[in-house]
Amino acid sequence: MSPDFDRADPHAVRLAARTGALTGHTAHLAPGRVQANLAILPVALAHDFLRFCQRNPKPCPLLAVSEPGDPMLPMLGRDVDIRTDVPRYRVWCDGELVSEPTDIRDLWRDDLVAFLIGCSFSFEAAMLADGLPVRHIEQGTNVPMYRTNVPTVEAGPFGGPMVVSMRPLTAAQAIRAVQVTSRFPAVHGAPVHLGDPAAIGIADIGKPDYGDPVEMRPGEIPVFWACGVTPQSVIEHARPPFSISHAPGHMLVTDLSNSAVAVM
């Protein structure tokens, strides 16, 4: 990753993505700013997907929806162009991954709608600021994520199980984490489950479906949050003729401060 841009400035981070100076992960860039998951769909499917997000706000908290055909997202910051400002994209045709470009200007169409969905970086920052541990950050690995047997509420072709991320905490830390993350419904909010993994259909906590396993220490329980991989998994399952997402970990960095999306 090139050092030749101001890593603390969200606009500079987006420009670096736009010019190709940044093609890697966005974790730890522009600290304190909201980062977002991306889903781009043709307008013919967009209303179904919008209803899906409305019905499943914990895995799919919507930060912004673009005007059809308009790549600009002024509600998320200065000069945000969704065609260029994500470091790496994934392009899907009929549910198959076809390419991972760093720019989608040549793929943009007048019928596309961009959905920006909250991501856990914001509530993890709040947890760390409160003195709560975030194990996968300590370990320097990706957060462990699991497919559950908890169904999402369907809308049109969109549906399927919720994906959750997991962070190990003591019971007292878990109670505090509920308080801290409840302030952030726009970025998944409070946990959806804690304790027994089998109760939500997770057979082996040591074998996440996405990301990396993390150490569970004595006295800790697994605490599960609804995860932004859910909408990606749901779109993949719906097999739309055309869609675009961000590459995992390569988020849109917005100008919004984390505290601005806190409800109190």
Place this chain on the structure above:
Amino acid sequence: MSPDFDRADPHAVRLAARTGALTGHTAHLAPGRVQANLAILPVALAHDFLRFCQRNPKPCPLLAVSEPGDPMLPMLGRDVDIRTDVPRYRVWCDGELVSEPTDIRDLWRDDLVAFLIGCSFSFEAAMLADGLPVRHIEQGTNVPMYRTNVPTVEAGPFGGPMVVSMRPLTAAQAIRAVQVTSRFPAVHGAPVHLGDPAAIGIADIGKPDYGDPVEMRPGEIPVFWACGVTPQSVIEHARPPFSISHAPGHMLVTDLSNSAVAVM
């Protein structure tokens, strides 16, 4: 219990206690109003106990402290006289229970200080209003309470283990209960533990130290709140020459509405 008073009016409830028309439990009286645990100590011990409460706000959330020798508590409601307005008292000498009068006018002294401490009735009302189950209320029994191995922070002669109350909930309900009860720090607030009882020194969840056992259903975990029995147990252990408490379940009914003590 006599029906000849307005059970919805907190002042009428207190007058009924004052006149002897009410000598029983206060659960379900004056719904929506804050009820309080009582501890009365000589002023020589009052400062230590006040520091103890300040250091242990979860088990000992102070609603009001009287002026030394003054039995009136105007901050808790109209015409509140702590010598008469609790339906039944317990009088302790050197840590031994000596009587259970319904009136302490003849015991009142110029050196006594009354401490009024929040009680779980308020947050249970908030749980029920939110659709969360409260098992001991469903069962019509007293809440199960347990001595733990979690130490309180000492002050003068006051110290010892925290006592907790327990309500069984599913994990999702427990997460919601953290949110709901966090609004009420003046009445014990958020849980202090959930899940494994042994982690806080409880050997057998089916054998509470105070109150009655409750049914645990499949998929439920025990959720533990700091309990107002803690200050009683701490005072008993300190064996002051003289003290007065309310009899269990016979609380002071205040004019404060539950919503008025919510922090948000």
